[in-house]
Amino acid sequence: MTTVIGFVNQKGGVGKTTTAVNLAACIASANRRVLLVDMDPQSNSTSAVGIGRDGPSIHDVLIDAMPAANAVCATFVENLNILPSNPSLYGAEIELLDSSEREYRLKTAIQPLRDTQGASQRTSIPVYDYILIDAPPSLGLLTLNVLAASDTLIIPVQCEYYALEGLSLLIHTVDRVRVALNPDLLLLGIVMTMHDSRLNISRQVVEEVRNHFGDKVFNTVIARSVRLTEAPSHGQPIIFYDPRSTGAQNYISLAVEVIHAAEKT
Amino acid sequence: MTTVIGFVNQKGGVGKTTTAVNLAACIASANRRVLLVDMDPQSNSTSAVGIGRDGPSIHDVLIDAMPAANAVCATFVENLNILPSNPSLYGAEIELLDSSEREYRLKTAIQPLRDTQGASQRTSIPVYDYILIDAPPSLGLLTLNVLAASDTLIIPVQCEYYALEGLSLLIHTVDRVRVALNPDLLLLGIVMTMHDSRLNISRQVVEEVRNHFGDKVFNTVIARSVRLTEAPSHGQPIIFYDPRSTGAQNYISLAVEVIHAAEKT
Numbered sequence: 001m002t003t004v005i006g007f008v009n010q011k012g013g014v015g016k017t018t019t020a021v022n023l024a025a026c027i028a029s030a031n032r033r034v035l036l037v038d039m040d041p042q043s044n045s046t047s048a049v050g051i052g053r054d055g056p057s058i059h060d061v062l063i064d065a066m067p068a069a070n071a072v073c074a075t076f077v078e079n080l081n082i083l084p085s086n087p088s089l090y091g092a093e094i095e096l097l098d099s100s101e102r103e104y105r106l107k108t109a110i111q112p113l114r115d116t117q118g119a120s121q122r123t124s125i126p127v128y129d130y131i132l133i134d135a136p137p138s139l140g141l142l143t144l145n146v147l148a149a150s151d152t153l154i155i156p157v158q159c160e161y162y163a164l165e166g167l168s169l170l171i172h173t174v175d176r177v178r179v180a181l182n183p184d185l186l187l188l189g190i191v192m193t194m195h196d197s198r199l200n201i202s203r204q205v206v207e208e209v210r211n212h213f214g215d216k217v218f219n220t221v222i223a224r225s226v227r228l229t230e231a232p233s234h235g236q237p238i239i240f241y242d243p244r245s246t247g248a249q250n251y252i253s254l255a256v257e258v259i260h261a262a263e264k265t
Numbered sequence: 266m267t268t269v270i271g272f273v274n275q276k277g278g279v280g281k282t283t284t285a286v287n288l289a290a291c292i293a294s295a296n297r298r299v300l301l302v303d304m305d306p307q308s309n310s311t312s313a314v315g316i317g318r319d320g321p322s323i324h325d326v327l328i329d330a331m332p333a334a335n336a337v338c339a340t341f342v343e344n345l346n347i348l349p350s351n352p353s354l355y356g357a358e359i360e361l362l363d364s365s366e367r368e369y370r371l372k373t374a375i376q377p378l379r380d381t382q383g384a385s386q387r388t389s390i391p392v393y394d395y396i397l398i399d400a401p402p403s404l405g406l407l408t409l410n411v412l413a414a415s416d417t418l419i420i421p422v423q424c425e426y427y428a429l430e431g432l433s434l435l436i437h438t439v440d441r442v443r444v445a446l447n448p449d450l451l452l453l454g455i456v457m458t459m460h461d462s463r464l465n466i467s468r469q470v471v472e473e474v475r476n477h478f479g480d481k482v483f484n485t486v487i488a489r490s491v492r493l494t495e496a497p498s499h500g501q502p503i504i505f506y507d508p509r510s511t512g513a514q515n516y517i518s519l520a521v522e523v524i525h526a527a528e529k530t
């Protein structure tokens with residue numbers, strides 16, 4: 001069974017892309033077939049795995065009904081493919097607005113890539129154990145598509161005040177989406193990012209989020225680490241760029257928690 | 266003459282709000298009348314100056330044609346007022362789409378607040394020397410309204426790789442807006458934020474941006490400083506929260522550059 005995980009938070013710069021990319025690489029390294037879908041016109045996930053912006057992209061899939069499998073490309077990471085994005089996706093929100101089923105375009109497009117019982121024998125299309133989707137920093141139509149297409153969500157929250165402010169609104173929005181678009185949508189967990197153990201503000205934000213959301217917060221906290229900011233400029237996830245770094249260890253330990261939560265049912 | 270400055274960058278978390286809020290407070294302290302306009306549904310600028318979300322807001326001004334002066338409220342900072350935001354603004358992009366003049370709603374709304382020759386004698390409406398507008402992390406209709414309403418732009422760029430990636434696209438978008446919506450739109454400058462002098466990546470990004478954009482980059486570089494992340498949770502700009510901090514000094518020196526650039530013509 002395929003698990004589709006959306007990485008959402010309308011607050012900018014909280015670590016959505018960093019978490020989606022590095023979890024994807026860690027889960028792929030644990031011998032699961034992973035597809036990373038870049039639903040952000042900034043296409044940061046795409047460049048983080050060393051893929052260019054000039055081939056077919058998610059824009060063609062959502063707007064021109066290209067089969068998703070035709071836009072998917074391999075990365076240098078074994079078991080990890082990507083459905084890339086590029087800046088043409090900026091126009092998609094306006095292009096989609098007048099169309100029918102506008103919130104379900106992504107869900108429909110990735111349906112054939114799910115591994116329903118024995119599908120991998122029947123079709124020549126590659127199927128995946130995990131489909132991870134990186135969303136842009138907004139609550140517009142692109143993010144609604146991610147919320148409608150996902151089975152579960154991971155919400156990255158930076159250990160800073162502004163990120164805390166927007167969290168309850170986001171949870172409220174997810175509840176409304178569950179009613180309107182996707183009744184089975186679950187919150188897999190909240191992951192605290194850019195934690196600096198020397199700062200009071202980091203400790204306070206983690207405490208506040210754990211008080212509010214209890215065991216919905218992953219045990220693994222991602223520390224602020226410069227190696228994580230350097231890795232994307234080399235087009236490599238952290239476990240390839242610097243496997244011994246704190247960032248690599250944090251994302252490996254998060255991957256263990258995520259796989260356990262996703263596969264236990 | 267009033268100078269309207271938009272703070273834009275579609276990359277999330279680069280310091281748009283932090284720069285708009287702290288510049289507004291510093292310029293107000295230099296005895297100019299300043300209005301801070303919060304065009305982000307996250308309403309971080311609003312809470313950064315200690316204002317709540319339950320009064321009239323920019324949503325009422327843009328959608329229900331409330332006069333902007335009726336939504337403006339004073340802050341505890343002398344010479345600094347705010348036109349607040351709240352989450353109802355999330356719906357504005359869809360609400361605005363079918364309306365006429367949808368990109369010019371903000372420009373029209375703030376027109377009466379500009380100090381044209383001697384206006385402050387004629388009307389009872391307060392007018393401003395500076396109107397600073399904080400934009401959300403996207404290139405949607407809210408940001409287009411900011412680009413259409415502004416005389417000049419300040420682009421905060423975080424000293425990290427992803428922020429660099431999106432910069433040339435943003436400059437390209439600004440050029441297109443100048444042709445389509447706002448022929449007089451000028452780039453006042455690019456400000457480098459969250460600089461950490463111990464990190465190579467910070468130095469490399471600053472060098473790359475200065476090579477590309479030359480004197481369009483402000484001399485003042487905003488250092489990464491924890492006092493800047495703490496200040497918003499107290500609802501205070503940095504020069505009130507911790508006047509002796511690096512963050513306060515950086516924003517005072519940036520304000521000097523900005524006032525000089527805005528008032529020299």
Ligand SMILES: Nc1ncnc2c1ncn2[C@@H]1O[C@H](COP(=O)(O)OP(=O)(O)OP(=O)(O)O)[C@@H](O)[C@H]1O
Pocket residue numbers: 011012013014015016017018019040044135136137193194195222223224225226228229230232275276277278402425426427428
């Ligand atoms: N744990 C970390 N330690 C240090 N830097 C980090 C960490 N996680 C992310 N970053 C850096 O912080 C910045 C923001 O992270 P990222 O781009 O992943 O956030 P995002 O939520 O995807 O942003 P956006 O809202 O623009 O999509 C990036 O420059 C990234 O390299």
Ligand SMILES: Nc1ncnc2c1ncn2[C@@H]1O[C@H](COP(=O)(O)OP(=O)(O)OP(=O)(O)O)[C@@H](O)[C@H]1O
Pocket residue numbers: 010011012013137160161162163276277278279280281282283284305309400401402458459460487488489490491493494495497
């Ligand atoms: N110079 C700095 N040093 C340390 N932290 C900073 C600095 N500038 C901003 N921050 C922090 O980084 C985070 C992102 O900054 P901010 O929210 O101002 O960016 P933004 O571009 O407005 O984000 P968004 O795209 O969500 O609107 C905030 O938590 C803020 O407190």
Ligand SMILES: [Mg+2]
Pocket residue numbers: 016017018040044134135136
């Ligand atoms: Mg991102």
Ligand SMILES: [Mg+2]
Pocket residue numbers: 281282283305309399400401
């Ligand atoms: Mg902001």
